[in-house]
Amino acid sequence: MKLGKPERMIINGRRLDGRGLYELRPIKMKVGVLKNADGSSYLEWGGNKILCAVHGPRELHPKHLARPDKAILRCIYSMATFSVKERKKPGPDRRSIELSKVIREALENVVFLHLFPQTVIDVYIKVLQSDGGTRCASIVAASLALADAGIPMKDLVAACAAGKVDGQIVLDLFEIEDNYGEADLPVAIVPKTGEIVLLQMDGNMTREEFEKALELAISGALKVYELQKKALYEKYGASYETKR
Amino acid sequence: MKLGKPERMIINGRRLDGRGLYELRPIKMKVGVLKNADGSSYLEWGGNKILCAVHGPRELHPKHLARPDKAILRCIYSMATFSVKERKKPGPDRRSIELSKVIREALENVVFLHLFPQTVIDVYIKVLQSDGGTRCASIVAASLALADAGIPMKDLVAACAAGKVDGQIVLDLFEIEDNYGEADLPVAIVPKTGEIVLLQMDGNMTREEFEKALELAISGALKVYELQKKALYEKYGASYETKR
C-alpha cells in the first residue's frame, strides 16, 4: 500500500498528463548557456529542468591521479534542494553517487579520451527541477555540453526510458508513473552504432514486456537524438559536423 | 517574541552590568602565557576569557600549499564547550568558520608576510568563556600573541564593538545586550593609520545611529590599543619597540 497512488494511471489509452502510450514529453534543448564553462547545456524535458557544465580538458591535481595515456572523465550528478516535492537535504547521497557513475560510464564510451592524456574533463549536472527520468535527461544534456566544449566524440549519447504502468508498456515515464508504476527501464545508446551504453531496470516485467520496452526506449532515444543534433545545429550550424 | 529578554536594558543611563553607555568593561591582558607556543596571550574582557597561541613561522605541509613569495596565515577560532550557557557541541560550526576568516583577514593587514616565504603562521584562538564581543577580544588577543612570537607587524590590531540597546548607542556590548539588543557593530582598526580592517554589523540602525556607533567603536578600540601596548611593555619593556 502506498499513500497517494492514483487509482488508475492510464484511462482510455491516455496517460495522466494526456500523452499517448508511446509519446515523448515536450523537450527543449540549448547549448552554450553558461559563460564560464568550456561547454554547457540546458534541457527541459517534461517537468525536468537540467543544467550541465563541462570544464576541461584541464590539468588534474593531485598529479598522481592523472593517466599518462588518456584523460580522466569525472561526472557529478546532483539535485537542487528545491527540485523535488519535499526539500532534499543538500550534499551527495547514495543515489546520486550511483547515477554519477552510470552516467559517466555511458559518456566514456563515446569521448575520445586518448586525445587528452594527463588531463581531466569534469561534467557537472545539476537537476534544477525533477519530474521522472532525470538520468536519461542528464545524459542527453551532458553529451550536448561535451559537444559544446568541442571535445571530440564518436557520437552523441542519446537516452530515453520506457516502463510499465497499469500493466502497459509506455514510453518516457513522468514522476507519478515513475513513483507508482510497475517498472522503469532507462536506456542510453550510441545512435550511430546502436550500442547500448546505459541500461538499468527496476520493477517487474515479463520477458515479452521487457523486449517491447527495450525496443520502445531505443526508439525514444533515437527521437531525442534528432533533437540533440538540431540543438547543436542551431548554435554551430553546418560547421558542427566538421568540428566533430 | 524572545523568551528571557529583559524588559529594559538601560535604566537611568546605567546598563544592566552597571556601566555607563560609553564605558568599556574591565580588560586584562597578558602575553607569553603558554610555554610551547612561539607566542601566546591570555585576555579577560568582561566575562570573556580568551587564550591565543601562535605557532610559526614554520614549514608548511603539504608543500604545494606554500607560497613562494610570502607566508600563509592560518587562523582557527573555536569555543570551549563550557564557554557558553548551554554546552556547545565540540567541533567547528559555520559561525566559527566565518569568524576565523574575518579575524585572519584583519590580521593579514598588519603582518609582514613577505618576510617569511614558504612558511605558515598558525594562530589558534580558544574562547574559554564567552560574554559577548568574542571576535573583537579574539583579534586583540591574536595580535598580542603575534607580537609575542616576534613576528614583525606594521602595528597591532585593536578592536571594539559598539551597538544599539534600548534605542541608545552604547559601547562594548556584553552578552545580554548582544542577545537582546537591536544592533551590534564590531570594528577592528590599525591604530597608527586609522584603517578599518574588520567591520561587521547585524541588527538595525539608522544612518545617524550608525555614524555615531562607528565613531564610538573606534574610540573604544583606541583605548584597547593602549592596554595592548601596556601588556607588551610589561613583558618586553622598552625593547619591544625595537623588536617590532
Next chain:
Amino acid sequence: MKLGKPERMIINGRRLDGRGLYELRPIKMKVGVLKNADGSSYLEWGGNKILCAVHGPRELHPKHLARPDKAILRCIYSMATFSVKERKKPGPDRRSIELSKVIREALENVVFLHLFPQTVIDVYIKVLQSDGGTRCASIVAASLALADAGIPMKDLVAACAAGKVDGQIVLDLFEIEDNYGEADLPVAIVPKTGEIVLLQMDGNMTREEFEKALELAISGALKVYELQKKALYEKYGASYETKR
C-alpha cells in the same frame, strides 16, 4: 541498577555457561583461510568468531608516510553489524579506534619491522560474532595471520583476559560476565619472554584480586599459545619453525 543483570553469575563454583572458574572456553583456530590475503586466520573462541587478514609488506601511498628505517604496521579492528545483539551501526567508533591502537602496539613488539623499510603491513580484523573478550581473541588471530604471511616475528603474541565476577576471580569472561561482572583484565604476552605487551583493566579490584587475576590471565594466555602453535603446525608442519 542495570536491567537484564542476572541475580547470580556463579552458582556452586560453576559459571552460567557451565565452566569452572579457571576454565577457558573452547577455542578453534585455523590459518590460511583467505585466498587473497598474504596471511589470514579464523578463530572461534567461545561465541567469538574472528577473521583476520594481513596484506603486506607492500608499498605505502602516499610515500611521505613511509619510514626509511622500518615498516609501518597498521591495524584496523572492526565489528560486523550483526556481531552483537542489537545491530551495530557500520563504520568506526571510538571504541574500535582505541582497540585498533592497543592491538597494533602489542603486535609491534614482536614483528621485525626493520626488515621491511619503506613498506606497510596492514592487519585487518573483523569480528563476525562477539561474545566478550574480542580484543584478546583479535590479537591471537592477528599474530597467527602475521605468521601465516611469513612475516618474521620474535614470537607470537598470546592473550587472555581474567576478571572478577560475583566477587570471584575468573578466567576468560564471556559476554554476560563482561557486561555485568565487576572487572575485566585483558592481557597479552610474548610467551617466550614473559613480557606483557597489552594490559588494560576496567572495573574494580583490590591489590590481591589484581595480582591473582594477572597471574590467571597469563596462565590462560600460555594455554592459548599452545593452541596457536598447534594451528600453525597443522598448516606448516615442522617447517614453520624454520620459516620463522
Next chain:
Amino acid sequence: MRPRDEILANIKRNFILEVLRSNKRIDGRGFNDYRKIEVKTGVIKKAEGSALVRIGNTEVLAGVKLSIGTPYPDTPNEGALIVNTELVPLASAMFEPGPPDENSIELARVVDRALREGEVLDLEKLCIVEGEKVWLVYVDIYSLNYDGNLFDACCLAALAALLDARFPKLEDDRVIYEEKTSVRLPIKNYPLEVTYAKIDEYIVLDPCYEEEEVMDARITFGIKQDGSICAIQKGGRGSFKREEILKLYDNAVEKAKYLRSFLNI
C-alpha cells in the same frame, strides 16, 4: 601559487588599475554602475517560490521550500527562515565539489544576515500551533555562473523568490505540495545587499570577477526600504577609511532602491 601565476596576477592587477586611473572600468562601466540586471520569478514550479537573477554574467537561482517543524524553545510562537547558498562547480572552474569552504559559508551567512536582521519575514505569522508547529522557510540559492558579486545577486534572488512564494495547501498537518494556495509569505521588509570592491585607492560598485580577483577589500551593506542598515560585512585583507564607509553607506541606500525597482514592489 607558482611564481608564474604570481607574475600573471600582478600583470592583471596593473592592467585593471591603469584603466581605473583613467576613470573607467575594464568592462566600460562607471565606478558607481551596476551591470545589467535581470530578475525572473516562478522558474521552478516544484519550489514554493523561485527566482533567477542575472547581474551581468553572474547568474544565481534561488528556490523557496516550505515544511512544517517545531519552533526553537526560546521563540515558541515563531517560524524560522533558513538560508543556504552553494557555490556549485557548474558556476566556475574554480569552485570545487565537496563540503562548503569558508567563502561559501561566509556568503551564505551574510545573505542570511541581511534577510534575518532585516526582518524580511514576520516570523510570528509562520506559527501554526504555539510551541508545537511552525512553518520552516528554506531558501536555497545556487550560483550558476560566477562573474563576481554573488552577495548582491544571491540576496536579490532570495528576496525575489520569497516574494514569489505561495503557501502550499495544508491538510490535517500534511503539506500538499502539489496544490499551491494563493497566500503569500508574510513579507515585512525588503532588505537587499549592495557590494563594493576596493582596488588600491579606487572603490567600485558591483565588482566583476576580474575585479574581485585583484581587489584589496570588499564591503557589503544590507539596506532596508527605509534606508536603515541591517548588515555589513567587510572582506579581504585590505582596509577602509571611516569616511569611505559613511560615503558608501549613503550610496548603498540609493543603489538598494535601484535594485528594489527590479522587484515591482
Next chain:
Amino acid sequence: MRPRDEILANIKRNFILEVLRSNKRIDGRGFNDYRKIEVKTGVIKKAEGSALVRIGNTEVLAGVKLSIGTPYPDTPNEGALIVNTELVPLASAMFEPGPPDENSIELARVVDRALREGEVLDLEKLCIVEGEKVWLVYVDIYSLNYDGNLFDACCLAALAALLDARFPKLEDDRVIYEEKTSVRLPIKNYPLEVTYAKIDEYIVLDPCYEEEEVMDARITFGIKQDGSICAIQKGGRGSFKREEILKLYDNAVEKAKYLRSFLNI
C-alpha cells in the same frame, strides 16, 4: 596508473582474450559456467539469520538483524528492508578502509534493488501497529574474499540469510534477541542476480577477478522464480547490443534457477 602498469594491463587482457578465442576461460570453465558454489546458513548465531556463500574463491557473509522502528509516512502499514554491503579490506588488497566508494555503493544498491523490486519480503506482514511500529529488516553483507562477481554472491547470500532468519521474541515492545522464535520472515519471492562480463566480443557468465579487471562491460539481471525480471544494471564503459541483452536475459532465467537450487526451495 604508471606506464608500466598500463603495459601489464594490456598483456593480461591479451592473454585472457587469446584463451577466450580458443573457446576457453583462464580457469578452464566454459563461457556459460558458474564456478563451484557453496551456501552455508546459520553461521552467525547472534544474527537473526545468516549465510556464508562461496562462488569459487569469492566469499561473502550476510547477516540479518531485526529491530523495531516507525514506518515511512507514505507506507504506514509496511515494514522495511535495508540492505548494505561493505567491501571489507580483508577481501582484497585493493579495497581501502574508509567510507564506501562508488563501486561499493553501486553493489549495495543493485543487490538492494533486486531484493526490493523482486519483493522478496511481504512488507505488510512486518507491520506491528499501523503507522507506529513495524519490523525493520537489516541485511548486511561483507565481502570476505574477492575473486569477482560480488553481485551474484551478495544477492544469493542475502536471500539465503533471509530464508534462514527467525523472528526474535517480542515482549511488551522489547525485542528479546536471546530468544529466537520458530517464525520465519514473510518471504514472498526468490529474486537472484546473474552477472555476465563482456570482454571484446566475448560474453562470459560469473566473471572471476582477472576477467573483471580486463572486461569492457558488465551486466547483471535480477530474476524472480517465475522468470520475470526485477532489476538490471549495466556497468563499465563498454556496450551491449540489443540482441545480446535479450539472449542473456533468457540465459539468466536458467542460471537463476540453477542458483536457487542451492537454497533448497
Next chain:
Amino acid sequence: MRPRDEILANIKRNFILEVLRSNKRIDGRGFNDYRKIEVKTGVIKKAEGSALVRIGNTEVLAGVKLSIGTPYPDTPNEGALIVNTELVPLASAMFEPGPPDENSIELARVVDRALREGEVLDLEKLCIVEGEKVWLVYVDIYSLNYDGNLFDACCLAALAALLDARFPKLEDDRVIYEEKTSVRLPIKNYPLEVTYAKIDEYIVLDPCYEEEEVMDARITFGIKQDGSICAIQKGGRGSFKREEILKLYDNAVEKAKYLRSFLNI
C-alpha cells in the same frame, strides 16, 4: 620521518638514557617524583564547575556542564557522565586541528574509564524522573600546554571540576544556568590516574614531553581512595614485566594519595 629526524631522535634518546643511568632525569627530578602540581578551581563561571591543573608545564582545563536528558534504556534510574578531551592545537606544535586522532581518543577513553569505573558519581542520584528525565554531566577537558603526562593531569582536572560543580537551578524542567544552587554533585569516589613511562629498563613517574617522545612503553593506573584499582592502560610498543606492574601498582596507590592532597578532600 626523514633520515635526519631519525638520527636526531636517536641522539635525544641516548642523551635521556645517559642521564637516567646516572640515576637522574633531564629536569633534575628523581624517578619517582611528580613535577610541581597546581590545581585552581572555579576559573570558568559559565561552567557548572571548572578546574585548571598544571603538572610542571603541562596545563589542562576541565569544565563541567549539566543538562537534562533521557536515561539509557537499560539504566532507567541513572544519570550519565560523559567525558571528552581534546588535544587543542594551542597546546603543542604537534597537535593538528581536525577530528580527534587515535591518541586523543585513547586519552579521552582512559580518563573516562577511570572516572566511570571508579564510580566517581552516584549516578542514581542524578535521576529526576525514572525512565524519563535525568541529569547528564559533561566533563570537557582541553589541553592548553602539552609537556607530557596528559592522563594524570586530565583526570585530576576532571575530578577537581566535578568537585567544584554546583547544580544550576531547575524550574519546571528548564535549567536556569544563570543561577547556581549550593548543591554539589553526588560524588561517591575519588579516582585518579597515575602514569609511568618505561625507557629501556628505567621506569619513571609522570613523564615529561621529552621522555614520552623516547619512551618504549607507558602505563596508567586508575586508583580509588581505598587503594583499589579501577582502570589500567598500557601504551606503546614496549612491554612490562609482571613484577614491574605489581610494584608500580603499589607505588601508584601512594602517588594517587599524594595527588588527592591537592583537592582538599
